[in-house]
Amino acid sequence: MQLETVSIIEHRDYGAGYRLLRLAAPQIAPQVRPGQFVHVRIPRLEASVLRRPFSVFKAENGELTLLYKSVGHGTSVLAVAAPGEIVSLIGPLGNGFPLDLPADRTPVLVAGGYGMAALYLLARRLPQKGVVFAGGRSTQDVLCVEDFEALGWKVHIATQDGSRGVRGLVTGPFDAWLAEHRTNLAPEFFACGPNAMLQEIGARAIAGGWRAWLSVDRHMGCGVGACLTCVVKLQDTDGTWFWARSCKEGPVFEARQIRWNGEDDEA
Amino acid sequence: MQLETVSIIEHRDYGAGYRLLRLAAPQIAPQVRPGQFVHVRIPRLEASVLRRPFSVFKAENGELTLLYKSVGHGTSVLAVAAPGEIVSLIGPLGNGFPLDLPADRTPVLVAGGYGMAALYLLARRLPQKGVVFAGGRSTQDVLCVEDFEALGWKVHIATQDGSRGVRGLVTGPFDAWLAEHRTNLAPEFFACGPNAMLQEIGARAIAGGWRAWLSVDRHMGCGVGACLTCVVKLQDTDGTWFWARSCKEGPVFEARQIRWNGEDDEA
Amino acid sequence: MTTPDISIKLAGIPMKNPVMVASGTFGYGPEYAPLVDLAKLGALVVKGISPEPWRGNPTPRTVEVASGLINAIGLQNPGAEGFLRDYLPFLRKFDVPVIVNIWGRTIEGYAAVAARLSQAEGIAALELNVSCPNIKEGSKSFGSNADMFKRVVAATRAVTKLPLIPKLAPDVFRIGEFARIAEAEGADALAITNSVPAMAIDIETRRPKLANVTGGLSGPAIRPIAVRLVWEAAKAVKIPIIGIGGIYSAADALEFFIAGASAVAVGTANFLEPTTALTVADGLRDYLARHKLGSIHELVGTLAC
Amino acid sequence: MTTPDISIKLAGIPMKNPVMVASGTFGYGPEYAPLVDLAKLGALVVKGISPEPWRGNPTPRTVEVASGLINAIGLQNPGAEGFLRDYLPFLRKFDVPVIVNIWGRTIEGYAAVAARLSQAEGIAALELNVSCPNIKEGSKSFGSNADMFKRVVAATRAVTKLPLIPKLAPDVFRIGEFARIAEAEGADALAITNSVPAMAIDIETRRPKLANVTGGLSGPAIRPIAVRLVWEAAKAVKIPIIGIGGIYSAADALEFFIAGASAVAVGTANFLEPTTALTVADGLRDYLARHKLGSIHELVGTLAC
Ligand SMILES: Cc1cc2nc3c(=O)[nH]c(=O)nc-3n(C[C@H](O)[C@H](O)[C@H](O)COP(=O)(O)OP(=O)(O)OC[C@H]3O[C@@H](n4cnc5c(N)ncnc54)[C@H](O)[C@@H]3O)c2cc1C
Ligand SMILES: Cc1cc2nc3c(=O)[nH]c(=O)nc-3n(C[C@H](O)[C@H](O)[C@H](O)COP(=O)(O)OP(=O)(O)OC[C@H]3O[C@@H](n4cnc5c(N)ncnc54)[C@H](O)[C@@H]3O)c2cc1C
Ligand SMILES: Cc1cc2nc3c(=O)[nH]c(=O)nc-3n(C[C@H](O)[C@H](O)[C@H](O)COP(=O)(O)O)c2cc1C
Numbered sequence A, B: 001m002q003l004e005t006v007s008i009i010e011h012r013d014y015g016a017g018y019r020l021l022r023l024a025a026p027q028i029a030p031q032v033r034p035g036q037f038v039h040v041r042i043p044r045l046e047a048s049v050l051r052r053p054f055s056v057f058k059a060e061n062g063e064l065t066l067l068y069k070s071v072g073h074g075t076s077v078l079a080v081a082a083p084g085e086i087v088s089l090i091g092p093l094g095n096g097f098p099l100d101l102p103a104d105r106t107p108v109l110v111a112g113g114y115g116m117a118a119l120y121l122l123a124r125r126l127p128q129k130g131v132v133f134a135g136g137r138s139t140q141d142v143l144c145v146e147d148f149e150a151l152g153w154k155v156h157i158a159t160q161d162g163s164r165g166v167r168g169l170v171t172g173p174f175d176a177w178l179a180e181h182r183t184n185l186a187p188e189f190f191a192c193g194p195n196a197m198l199q200e201i202g203a204r205a206i207a208g209g210w211r212a213w214l215s216v217d218r219h220m221g222c223g224v225g226a227c228l229t230c231v232v233k234l235q236d237t238d239g240t241w242f243w244a245r246s247c248k249e250g251p252v253f254e255a256r257q258i259r260w261n262g263e264d265d266e267a
Numbered sequence C, D: 001m002t003t004p005d006i007s008i009k010l011a012g013i014p015m016k017n018p019v020m021v022a023s024g025t026f027g028y029g030p031e032y033a034p035l036v037d038l039a040k041l042g043a044l045v046v047k048g049i050s051p052e053p054w055r056g057n058p059t060p061r062t063v064e065v066a067s068g069l070i071n072a073i074g075l076q077n078p079g080a081e082g083f084l085r086d087y088l089p090f091l092r093k094f095d096v097p098v099i100v101n102i103w104g105r106t107i108e109g110y111a112a113v114a115a116r117l118s119q120a121e122g123i124a125a126l127e128l129n130v131s132c133p134n135i136k137e138g139s140k141s142f143g144s145n146a147d148m149f150k151r152v153v154a155a156t157r158a159v160t161k162l163p164l165i166p167k168l169a170p171d172v173f174r175i176g177e178f179a180r181i182a183e184a185e186g187a188d189a190l191a192i193t194n195s196v197p198a199m200a201i202d203i204e205t206r207r208p209k210l211a212n213v214t215g216g217l218s219g220p221a222i223r224p225i226a227v228r229l230v231w232e233a234a235k236a237v238k239i240p241i242i243g244i245g246g247i248y249s250a251a252d253a254l255e256f257f258i259a260g261a262s263a264v265a266v267g268t269a270n271f272l273e274p275t276t277a278l279t280v281a282d283g284l285r286d287y288l289a290r291h292k293l294g295s296i297h298e299l300v301g302t303l304a305c
């Protein structure tokens, strides 16, 4: 974990409403593991007191690439930052996905929204190839399919309006695939997306006796474990629960660890 | 007085550390009288709650031109606004300089800093030609001399470091000129600059029996007379004083009206 | 669907919409009249009026800070007679309720100005400024001392039949107490809140940035504090509340309504955008339509928690 | 000219510089240790510790607002034993004074945690959090009720020889009263101020943005309020004051020193720039040199007014 002042090399649209932000980050980039994130101080965001967390899409040659969508004030201001501008990063942060997957396991990635960006680095770094399920409301919401295909991964798509892939939720093609392959494959799930999706995938993993690594998206304050903003309820061994910091002990948790609880879960 | 949403036509350096901002303001521009100002909402100034007041340098063909220096946060943010960007103005504001000068009077203009910009429109609109005294710390602080010369006005310069014109305060060449011309000319003074300068010019006018129109620079809140931020002490007929709003009854006052008072005067 | 109804009746005063302009930020009417159609305001609250003319504080009187403004105008005003002579006739020409913010240096002063203004035609209500942190001559304590506060509300109540709207000081820990006192003493509504005692220092000269040393913080910086105060007070009393503090948009205003305000007033925002009150009112209408609510009343105090 | 001296001795604790990090914004040490050299801090104030472990509030726990943050963490902490076991040994490795912020749900709870921590090696002082607006079980009233406040200071004073630093609630109208009580009860210094009670509402869902409904506002938005509180308190008491509230730069910190603070603490700013405390300390040194002041003491309380 480091503080690094980096400069913008490239900043452009990347389709599906996302923008690609490529940064020269010689210190942080080499340290990044899939599923980790960086905490970005957005330049000229005057009245804001927090950084913004973004997963790492690519990390190579001393460069970090992020894919982000303008969803609010901070990301809108970020969207107009120009190449050459200076950005302060803290990273890499969080635990990331486990990479020590037994050789007989098939990685099954499930993503919604920016989850595709977060999971891409995992696909790239995993020794074995696997399969990806991508969901979105419409074809415009499905990100970086081609990047996975270029790695030789098979991508299954579901959109709620049916404009691309199967109509419906991503669990549709996922369940179909699972039914087809559960006898001949040993899957291990990796998911990043809306809570409802994470919960569905987690439930299937628990039911099937597989493991599911879920990257949860919580609002962050400090990003380093100090402020206790980003906490998630985890199961304790004695049947009770305790808080874990998703910026520190997470954002990736195994499905069995998380105690989902409608009341407290942020959107 | 109007609210007008205008767009930036031109925005560039103008020398002496100033920037020129040319705006398409078809409603406000035709109404502007010399010495009036506009209250500018600086785009993207997130954490600021006030507009910024600027004198009008030029107002013609439905366009307004301002000359300003980056002295603080607001003006620094303004400095990066690009042509095409939208700016909200309130104006014209304030009383401005009187233009009904008797034909036998010689207008004598005295300026420090942006005062040159504020007085230029006066020189342009006055029927008779006159003389200008410009002061500054150094040659870099002396603004738009050529503009006055192009109107056929004579410009006398004083700089504190002697890098241009006479060394010293502007009152040096001013006093010399006055001594030379007081018998053959009937001067009327118009001044815009630091308080100390205004006081000096005012004192000379009172002593000599001439009139001096002084444009005072006070911090402004609303700019329209509502908040009572910008008040200046004026002499009352009964020997006491009362507050006048420099945004409404000013910013131009005749020297005899103002009750200077070290304590309360802002820098 | 028909256009949602945002008209209200507050303390008996019919208003076209629930968005007023706050005392001290809109002068006495003529200042912003060239820019804003006064008849479109819910109500116009004029700057604080005292029995006699008052000069207020020396300058500098305001200073900008992060997302806020600190002011120490010191309640400069033309006095009751000056207001009645120079401004009320102008204001009467517009179809808008005029609420006069009043203050005195003594309890008798409050009663005197309330009594005098009650004789005039064209004043819809009196807002009692007990909370301005600027005035040195004692008014300060009216708003932060429960006993003094009670007496000043009672004294003005005794001399006027006009709706009486005490404006509570932003006493962050005791707002409910003050709200209950006001209600018990016969107030018709409450205005919450005034600017928050604050100061800024010029570190180069080591002098205060305001001639008065301290002033009142207003603007977006105090909005979350003001929403909290309104919510607390709304739980404590039944009389309607006018929410004030850092309102710049309909979204800001909506927080106050949901927290329990029946109306709002726009203050410091007028300096940046004089038409804020009108755009807030339009935005409220849009929000109600979008949420299929027939009137603003259906929104007041609906916070789910 | 020699480098100006910014070291201080506060409540008997020698500090290399007068810039601390504020409770709850810097965890227990290890969190920011990879980014910030802890030995360069004036002091490290850890997050509030209670006698027993405490889970705090449900989420969401923080929300960004204009120039500020509202937090309702709810004082989650590992309890006195957990802190002593899991964090204090780590902290002891650094050459930095460790100040432990403490709280209890009862007066006995305060005394218990104070007594327990006083037995440990490596704690420089106790900061008494009587002002956190989040905890529901009564702690809230300790800070805004003069009598309760007096009792809690007295009870902790009785059980510890460690320097005791009550952290005052931002009671905008009565800060002097609380400061005097603390001084009379034997406090060694005061910390001023904590976050200001506030709330924000999601207008689409009409639910509070924080699970706890209300929280405490911190950051630049409250700085002018905090400077004002420090100035008022400094006039009321002789014990040193730690100024806290919206400090992001040396310029911000200097306002507090000039107003009367002997030290400052950086809070919310750590989230944006973890090294803020160090850059503030450097900036203080530069300022003193530029103003030809030999030490930070020469600046404290020098406001000319
Ligand atoms: C571990 C992690 C990784 C992420 N990776 C990506 C990514 O690769 N690409 C991408 O587009 N987005 C990513 N996000 C979401 C991204 O952080 C938010 O979209 C962003 O913070 C929104 O900021 P804003 O100012 O535009 O939105 P606003 O809604 O104006 O922000 C207000 C506050 O809410 C927070 N916030 C709003 N939405 C989210 C959210 N979804 N998650 C967390 N905080 C939020 C902001 O950080 C800010 O503090 C990630 C979030 C987390 C927690
Ligand atoms: C009637 C009038 C006409 C002016 N005309 C010009 C002009 O033509 N060209 C030009 O360069 N400047 C002019 N000024 C000064 C200009 O308004 C300030 O330089 C500007 O407001 C500084 O803003 P800032 O945010 O950069 O400075 P900051 O110091 O960051 O501003 C902080 C606050 O102080 C106010 N402030 C700071 N300096 C001044 C000042 N000198 N006068 C008034 N308010 C100030 C700002 O408006 C703001 O509210 C004029 C001022 C007045 C009152
Ligand atoms: C310049 C200025 C002058 C004010 N004068 C008065 C006043 O005379 N009487 C009063 O009750 N409140 C006065 N106020 C307080 C406002 O009416 C309002 O309560 C406060 O500013 C908070 O609202 P805001 O954040 O929307 O400005 C004044 C505020 C400002 C900024």
Ligand SMILES: Cc1cc2nc3c(=O)[nH]c(=O)nc-3n(C[C@H](O)[C@H](O)[C@H](O)COP(=O)(O)O)c2cc1C
Residues within 6 Å of the ligand: A227, D022, D023, D024, D025, D047, D048, D069, D071, D073, D075, D101, D129, D132, D167, D193, D194, D195, D217, D218, D219, D220, D222, D244, D245, D246, D247, D265, D266, D267, D268, D269
């Ligand atoms: C996330 C968060 C947690 C905090 N936790 C505590 C705490 O446990 N005890 C305490 O006394 N103050 C706590 N505070 C208050 C800060 O120590 C500080 O007094 C306040 O935030 C004002 O300073 P700032 O504006 O610099 O943040 C907390 C503040 C924040 C933002």
Ligand code: FES
Residues within 6 Å of the ligand: A219, A220, A221, A222, A223, A224, A225, A226, A227, A228, A229, A230, A231, A245, A246, A247, A248
């Ligand atoms: S964001 Fe601060 S602890 Fe996780």
Ligand code: FES
Residues within 6 Å of the ligand: B219, B220, B221, B222, B223, B224, B225, B226, B227, B228, B229, B230, B231, B245, B246, B247, B248
């Ligand atoms: S700036 Fe508001 S009255 Fe002049």
